[in-house]
Amino acid sequence: MENVIERYIAAVVGQLPENERKEVAQELRGNIYDMLSDQPSAAEIEQVLQAMGSPAKLAEQYRQNPRYLISPQVYEDYLRLLKLLVPIIGIITLVVGAVTGGLEAFQQNGAQVGSVLQVMFQSGIESGVSGVLQTLVWTTIGFVIAERTGVFDKKKTEEWTIDDLPPVTTEKAIPISDAVAEIIAVLVFSAFLLFGALNAFPQVFSKTGHAIVNMPLFSNDFVRFLIPVLIIGTVLTLIVSVLKLIDRRWSNRVCFWSIIDNAVSAVMWVLLLLSNNIFSQELVDLLQEQTWSNGDVLHYISTGDTASIRLIISAIIVVVAIIQIGIVVYYRSKRNISQRWINQERA
Numbered sequence: 001m002e003n004v005i006e007r008y009i010a011a012v013v014g015q016l017p018e019n020e021r022k023e024v025a026q027e028l029r030g031n032i033y034d035m036l037s038d039q040p041s042a043a044e045i046e047q048v049l050q051a052m053g054s055p056a057k058l059a060e061q062y063r064q065n066p067r068y069l070i071s072p073q074v075y076e077d078y079l080r081l082l083k084l085l086v087p088i089i090g091i092i093t094l095v096v097g098a099v100t101g102g103l104e105a106f107q108q109n110g111a112q113v114g115s116v117l118q119v120m121f122q123s124g125i126e127s128g129v130s131g132v133l134q135t136l137v138w139t140t141i142g143f144v145i146a147e148r149t150g151v152f153d154k155k156k157t158e159e160w161t162i163d164d165l166p167p168v169t170t171e172k173a174i175p176i177s178d179a180v181a182e183i184i185a186v187l188v189f190s191a192f193l194l195f196g197a198l199n200a201f202p203q204v205f206s207k208t209g210h211a212i213v214n215m216p217l218f219s220n221d222f223v224r225f226l227i228p229v230l231i232i233g234t235v236l237t238l239i240v241s242v243l244k245l246i247d248r249r250w251s252n253r254v255c256f257w258s259i260i261d262n263a264v265s266a267v268m269w270v271l272l273l274l275s276n277n278i279f280s281q282e283l284v285d286l287l288q289e290q291t292w293s294n295g296d297v298l299h300y301i302s303t304g305d306t307a308s309i310r311l312i313i314s315a316i317i318v319v320v321a322i323i324q325i326g327i328v329v330y331y332r333s334k335r336n337i338s339q340r341w342i343n344q345e346r347a
Helices: 002-013 018-034 042-052 055-062 072-109 113-148 153-157 175-198 222-248 252-275 281-288 296-305 307-346
Strands: 204-208 212-216
Touching: 002 018, 002 042, 002 055, 018 153, 055 212, 072 113, 072 175, 072 222, 175 222, 222 252, 252 307
Parallel strands: none
Antiparallel strands: 204 212
């Protein structure tokens, strides 16, 4: 039953800041064993832990900076929701603001790339900061109102039991920064590729006299299949990233959706690249006006024969997908081994 004591301690310190956990764990462990006999029975241990009360309430007593706007019983739920919503909404509003500002600036300033990029940066930052602040304010207001109206009363009055203790685990949590970085990367990449495919941004310029013509980069056939591939791939990656933010572990559903994301995305991109020529005829005609060395990538694009380039890119995509799936399987097997060790210790 010593494992129950460690589970109780872990449940308490897990709700404290990182720099306070070690000291509190040592003090709490000493207090518990001082209350027990030399050879305590399971019933005695359970009685002592039950008398000490809920880990959430005890953690609040140990906390150096008490928090009272939202009660300790629901504060962890409040923080958990903020950690989930703030990065997601912040990133989404940043990307939407940048794209919207870029489109407006491009319509007003034409092909002045510097002005467009400056407006995109400013608009994206302003929208992202506004989205984060709005999320903080309305989430806090929602929790305060819910508490004042008794929505959380049932949660507060629920009697705590030993069975509520989470298992002790040595598994390292998935850093929030990893999931947030994935969300930023997929949204920014998809947004720019999507608007690039729709020729919304200046990409390739051709000077005709004194006029500058914005030339499409991708062929129509490629764009037709690129958009659904981008949408499906983005949705799958966002599902995985959100689950990582929620579970913070390589759980069954995180591993399952990670494998689905990598496998489906790889298949879609390979089919897209192998079945369609990537670049527009306008770009090919423009490049044919220049002289390129045989080893230059632009030489192959200018000839219109990009089969070798598409094959190399497809091979890279497949290799990366296999590596990513292998990493997921490794983390999952590592988690299973850790869980079996914990179960043996508990037995």
